[in-house]
Amino acid sequence: MSYRPVLTSSGSAGWAFLNRTLSRQQAAFNSSAEIRRESEYFRDRIDTIRTPEALVGNRRLLSVALGAFGLREDIDNRFFIRKVLEEGSLDPGAIANKLSDKRYLALTRAFGFGDFDTPRTALSDFADEILALYERREFETAVGEADNDMRIALALQRDLPELARQQSSEATKWYTIIASPVMSRAFQAALSLPDSVASLDVDQQYRIYSEKAERVYGSPDPAQFADPARLEAFTRDFLQRAQLRSSATMSAGASALQLLQTAARGGLSLRL
Incomplete structure (x- = not known):
């Protein structure tokens, strides 16, 4: 059975409790059977993936990859994801650079298929990088099943400071x-x-x-x-x-x- 995040209440009081217990709850969530199983599968196989075609052809790997960037709903849109990954991020005309939703840009930059001769999947710490994102996003999703506003609050801690620091x-x-x-x-x-x-x-x-x-x-x-x-x-x-x-x-x-x-x-x- 998957770990269910504990929320005592909504609003500021519930947020204070979640903040105090966040590291313990995240660790317990990461140790749950489902998350551990998918993380181990990703860690064991991602370094063999060298092309977008290979990634989108493996549903379990693709599920983790998309989940890491909050794009799990695109799991069946494989042709589009493949094009995003193939075009990369360096060309201003690439699909990811034209989309207002910058999660796709973050995805293609992370994997590097369209940007480098050797994709970033070959890096020794690549699996750790993606799995850290995946586990955090999955925890937020689990929180959202109980309180969607709390899920948004968690996402803000990641997304808003990142945006605020951008040189734009x-x-x-x-x-x-x-x-x-x-x-x-x-x-x-x-x-x-x-x-x-x-x-x-x-x-x-x-x-x-x-x-x-x-x-x-x-x-x-x-x-x-x-x-x-x-x-x-x-x-x-x-x-x-x-x-x-x-x-x-x-x-x-x-x-x-x-x-x-x-x-x-x-x-x-x-x-x-």
Whole structure:
């Protein structure tokens, strides 16, 4: 049986507990039978893989490779993954460089099939590198099965500082956030923006995000979240406001249900 992460509650209190126990829970998760079995299989065979075709032809290896970058949902899209890996990252016209979702770029850079004569799968520490990513992502997925907002909070600790430290413009960072389902959801909640903001033109979204971030955090630049203290404050804001949204939604649903039940008991019609 797989290890199930322990969450005591949602929101900031649950986040504090998860942070205190994270290293122990991650270790227990990594030791579970399923994760250990797939990790050992990957470690034993990945150094024999020299082409994208060979990787996509082995479903178990491909599952770990995609899982390491949060792309497990693409497991059956093998032709596309093969093209991404073949084209690599060095050519500005490569598929991975054109996609707004930068997980594919990280994937092809990690394996190096299209960038080097000898792919990075031949490196002695390559398996360790990919498995560390895989185990962390799989743990986040397991957490998300119990509390998706907690999964997002965990992902933020990895993705947001990495983005903040990049040598790119403020606008480029915001466009990356907007294109990321995880980070855009977190910023919408933390900045108290409605879900409908996602339907606006990306340039409008960029202006809204940056202006609201300046009002709330004192700076419009996502680079500020490279600071651990600011990242922690942002994570708490996200969890607290996401919890309030969830409570409001549940209360509205409960009120509607109660109204319907009352009407049914009284033989009333709610039709206009």
